[in-house]
Amino acid sequence: MIWxxxxxxxxxxxxxxxxxxxxxxxxxxxxxxxxxxxxxxxxESWPLLMRDLPITxxxxxxxxxxxxxxxxxxxxxxxxxxxxxxxxxLAMPLxxxxxLFITYYAPPRGADAYRRLVELLAGIPxxxxxxxxxxxxVPLINQLQPPGSSLLAGILVLTLMVLPTITLxxxxxxxxxxxxxxxxxxxxxxxxxxMVRGVALPAARMGIVAGAILAxxxxxxxxxxxxxxxxxxxxxxxxxFDPERTLAANIALEMPYAVSDHRAAxxxxxxxxxxxxxxxWSAAARMGRG
Amino acid sequence: xxxxSHVEIMSSGHARGDRMVQWVVYFAAILVSAAFVWIVWxxxxxxxxxxxxxxxxxxxxxxxxxxxxGAVLVxxxxxxxxxxxxxxxxxxxxxxxxxxxxxxxxxxxxxxxxSLQVLAAVPSIVFGLFGNxxxxxxxxxxxxxxxxxxxxxxxxLPILVSxxxxxxxxxxxxxxxxxxxxxxxxxxTLWHVLxxxxxxxxxxxxxxxxGRAMAETAALLFTSGYVDRMPDSLLDSGRTLAVHIxxxxxxxxxxxxxxxxxxxxxxxALLLINVLAMRFAAGWQRGKMVTV
Amino acid sequence: xxxxVAAALVFAAGFAWLPAGEAxxxxxxxxxxxxxxxxxGEIARRFESRYRGTRIDVQSGGSSRGINDVxxxxxxxxxxxxVLKPQEKxxxxxxxxxxxxxxxxxxxxPVAVLSRQQISGIYTGKIANWKDVGGTDSPIxxxxxxxxxxxxxxxxxxLGLKASDIRPHVIxxxxxxGIKTVAGNSNAIGYVSIGAAEYEAKHRVPIKLLPLEGVAxxxxxxxxxxxxxxxxxxxxxxxxPKGLVREFIEFARxxxxxxxxxxxxxVPVSIR
Numbered sequence: 001m002i003w004x005x006x007x008x009x010x011x012x013x014x015x016x017x018x019x020x021x022x023x024x025x026x027x028x029x030x031x032x033x034x035x036x037x038x039x040x041x042x043x044e045s046w047p048l049l050m051r052d053l054p055i056t057x058x059x060x061x062x063x064x065x066x067x068x069x070x071x072x073x074x075x076x077x078x079x080x081x082x083x084x085x086x087x088x089x090l091a092m093p094l095x096x097x098x099x100l101f102i103t104y105y106a107p108p109r110g111a112d113a114y115r116r117l118v119e120l121l122a123g124i125p126x127x128x129x130x131x132x133x134x135x136x137x138v139p140l141i142n143q144l145q146p147p148g149s150s151l152l153a154g155i156l157v158l159t160l161m162v163l164p165t166i167t168l169x170x171x172x173x174x175x176x177x178x179x180x181x182x183x184x185x186x187x188x189x190x191x192x193x194x195m196v197r198g199v200a201l202p203a204a205r206m207g208i209v210a211g212a213i214l215a216x217x218x219x220x221x222x223x224x225x226x227x228x229x230x231x232x233x234x235x236x237x238x239x240x241f242d243p244e245r246t247l248a249a250n251i252a253l254e255m256p257y258a259v260s261d262h263r264a265a266x267x268x269x270x271x272x273x274x275x276x277x278x279x280x281w282s283a284a285a286r287m288g289r290g
Numbered sequence: 291x292x293x294x295s296h297v298e299i300m301s302s303g304h305a306r307g308d309r310m311v312q313w314v315v316y317f318a319a320i321l322v323s324a325a326f327v328w329i330v331w332x333x334x335x336x337x338x339x340x341x342x343x344x345x346x347x348x349x350x351x352x353x354x355x356x357x358x359x360g361a362v363l364v365x366x367x368x369x370x371x372x373x374x375x376x377x378x379x380x381x382x383x384x385x386x387x388x389x390x391x392x393x394x395x396x397x398x399x400x401x402x403x404x405s406l407q408v409l410a411a412v413p414s415i416v417f418g419l420f421g422n423x424x425x426x427x428x429x430x431x432x433x434x435x436x437x438x439x440x441x442x443x444x445x446x447l448p449i450l451v452s453x454x455x456x457x458x459x460x461x462x463x464x465x466x467x468x469x470x471x472x473x474x475x476x477x478x479t480l481w482h483v484l485x486x487x488x489x490x491x492x493x494x495x496x497x498x499x500x501g502r503a504m505a506e507t508a509a510l511l512f513t514s515g516y517v518d519r520m521p522d523s524l525l526d527s528g529r530t531l532a533v534h535i536x537x538x539x540x541x542x543x544x545x546x547x548x549x550x551x552x553x554x555x556x557x558x559a560l561l562l563i564n565v566l567a568m569r570f571a572a573g574w575q576r577g578k579m580v581t582v
Numbered sequence: 583x584x585x586x587v588a589a590a591l592v593f594a595a596g597f598a599w600l601p602a603g604e605a606x607x608x609x610x611x612x613x614x615x616x617x618x619x620x621x622x623g624e625i626a627r628r629f630e631s632r633y634r635g636t637r638i639d640v641q642s643g644g645s646s647r648g649i650n651d652v653x654x655x656x657x658x659x660x661x662x663x664x665v666l667k668p669q670e671k672x673x674x675x676x677x678x679x680x681x682x683x684x685x686x687x688x689x690x691x692p693v694a695v696l697s698r699q700q701i702s703g704i705y706t707g708k709i710a711n712w713k714d715v716g717g718t719d720s721p722i723x724x725x726x727x728x729x730x731x732x733x734x735x736x737x738x739x740x741l742g743l744k745a746s747d748i749r750p751h752v753i754x755x756x757x758x759x760g761i762k763t764v765a766g767n768s769n770a771i772g773y774v775s776i777g778a779a780e781y782e783a784k785h786r787v788p789i790k791l792l793p794l795e796g797v798a799x800x801x802x803x804x805x806x807x808x809x810x811x812x813x814x815x816x817x818x819x820x821x822x823p824k825g826l827v828r829e830f831i832e833f834a835r836x837x838x839x840x841x842x843x844x845x846x847x848x849v850p851v852s853i854r
Binding site: 029031097128134222267278 | 317322380383391398420428451501508535
């Protein structure tokens with residue numbers, strides 16, 4: 001550490017300039033990554049995108065039969081939205097209730113323990129969720145109604161996976177509600193629920209919604225867990241017990257052996273997925289600012 | 291602000307409704323806890339019998355049904371090290387630039403921050419596609435630990451940048467003023483004052499990164515590949531622990547027991563890294579501040 | 583800062599390691615059919631132990647992937663579990679073994695035989711309950727392979743169907759995934775490589791192979807040519823093989839590996 005002290009005592013402008021350029025270079029690399037990813041996705045999809053115009057054939061083809069040159073992504077788009085939407089529908093009330101539990105309802109020690117538990121839930125890898133769903137949930141659902149691998153299994157697994165995101169962001173938003181609001185409400189003699197519903201939740205609304213959109217992004221992009229439990233049949237699911245396939249699962253399932261046009265079609269899936277998530281993210285960013 | 295004036299709410303504040311809501315909230319918490327216990331119980335019950343020292347050190351045989359996860363662990367660590375070796379300098383440098391060198395709302399800062407936020411939202415399977423075409427095919431690295439590590443590095447960048455930036459911003463301005471008063475250069479200030487002071491945030495980001503990298507499967511399927519042998523070099527294909535669990539549970543009849551055991555190992559490793567790094571972070575910061 | 587230094591050191595060490603790793607063993611990459619990956623892996627292991635200083639990596643995917651990887655140079659040898667198509671005549675095929683494709687059910691399923699019409703009816707959704715083909719009153723779970731797999735192509739050609747005619751409930755990739763799915767669902771029907779199915783059945787996985795047109799789905803019947811749904815397992819190269827590639831292919835076609843091929847329930851080329 002001696003040589004370091006020496007460098008402290010002799011400040012030099014050129015070292016600072018060099019440092020600044022180094023940092024700028026690093027930031028430049030980091031910033032250009034998104035463009036690089038988009039470029040390669042588009043470049044790999046291009047032959048297929050441009051060959052069969054108009055592009056709408058990706059939603060009007062008979063179905064997804066790469067061997068027969070039919071590349072309809074619509075069933076997988078609906079599959080993605082059903083699974084993510086269903087998971088949000090379940091995870092939102094559960095997550096917000098969990099956040100309320102931690103913030104207002106639980107005894108201090110209970111709140112702490114429960115928060116740890118939710119954080120642990122967030123730390124379980126998606127492949128482990130998928131594995132658990134495959135070995136526990138799917139056989140259970142199979143007893144209710146075969147084949148078991150279904151939209152429902154996907155929704156349940158995704159719910160567990162996005163629940164921590166919703167809980168932790170909602171908790172952060174609730175904690176950030178100024179204490180004065182709550183004290184004021186308390187002074188007015190409001191009951192706890194009235195305080196939560198009338199004061200805390202409205203004040204934390206933006207944070208909660210932004211968290212929900214982040215969770216939606218995660219649910220839409222989730223691959224392995226969904227791939228393992230939804231059965232991966234390309235169809236518009238008619239009910240909770242029907243199998244279906246998501247865009248992300250489509251890539252992971254077929255990429256190992258896809259070639260030429262088929263492979264390009266998978267890159268189109270990836271591009272679609274990326275655009276979908278970017279759309280969600282812009283919504284979240286707008287919420288965050290608003 | 292408008293909601294606060296809705297005082298009519300209090301008129302509906304009955305004790306009975308209050309009690310009911312409390313039950314609902316408690317029920318939700320119990321439900322989530324039960325799901326957690328269910329998952330962990332299933333994993334422990336399924337895997338504990340298969341866990342042993344030989345399981346941890348041996349290479350897998352018979353598609354993973356027999357043998358252990360020694361080679362898989364080595365590949366996992368190598369992929370992780372490459373990802374961190376690339377992403378840490380890049381991420382922390384970018385974080386330092388954003389926090390210390392460019393104005394928050396300026397052109398460069400804004401562009402970099404925007405693209406990193408988009409990067410954070412990219413699904414991991416898309417990183418997998420990108421890694422496959424860019425590192426494996428375009429750069430000619432093939433299915434290799436190097437390709438996998440570099441792909442993961444791209445994925446980790448946003449986490450590392452945002453935690454580093456937040457950590458540096460949280461360092462009190464007085465530190466910078468004192469350093470300037472002592473005649474330290476900006477570089478020296480960054481190196482000896484700001485980075486050590488922001489160490490807890492940096493380590494927190496590192497933790498998040500390691501956690502995400504170890505848990506990752508989709509980005510590695512088409513970059514580091516499936517080969518479950520001991521790698522000889524970084525250009526060999528190597529299967530990580532998460533990919534191993536995926537393969538055992540999806541593709542190997544009779545592979546459930548080793549898959550459960552591998553899942554236990556993965557979760558235990560994630561917990562352990564968390565605890566150790568937190569300790570280390572505290573010690574590092576103390577030591578550094580004393581020398582400066 | 584210690585982190586940065588440590589990271590830089592690791593990185594430097596990594597690169598120092600690279601050339602060493604590259605220079606030492608002669609490396610050969612095989613990629614393609616998942617049906618062939620296990621047997622190719624075993625052959626590779628024996629080849630490595632005979633020819634010191636070589637390393638053979640086997641990447642599993644599908645037959646069309648093997649063809650593609652050979653064409654663009656990602657792999658030196660492709661594994662293709664079918665005969666080459668007319669548009670693939672730029673490549674050279676070297677058969678190392680024969681395999682069949684068989685229909686599998688859960689071991690507890692009382693159905694013992696299905697005609698070609700019945701199988702076709704089940705896969706097109708016209709027959710949806712096992713009681714219509716002499717089984718118990720329970721809905722059939724149809725397990726199909728994802729497109730791009732040669733097992734699917736062979737099976738479809740046998741039934742005279744198109745991929746879009748199939749009404750599946752579960753779609754799987756590898757043979758082993760199909761076996762695992764059928765083994766875990768007593769009402770499922772699937773079709774996989776006979777080699778893979780016999781291997782798993784002998785390892786006490788609860789599945790059974792159905793006979794086709796009165797011919798039992800066994801290695802013996804693939805060997806004597808009476809089983810209809812059979813196919814060659816090919817190693818494919820872009821040009822005439824030379825050097826290490828040639829040594830490996832000759833080794834894989836020789837009688838030195840017959841026991842390995844038979845252990846995976848395939849028929850060695852040197853015998854048939």
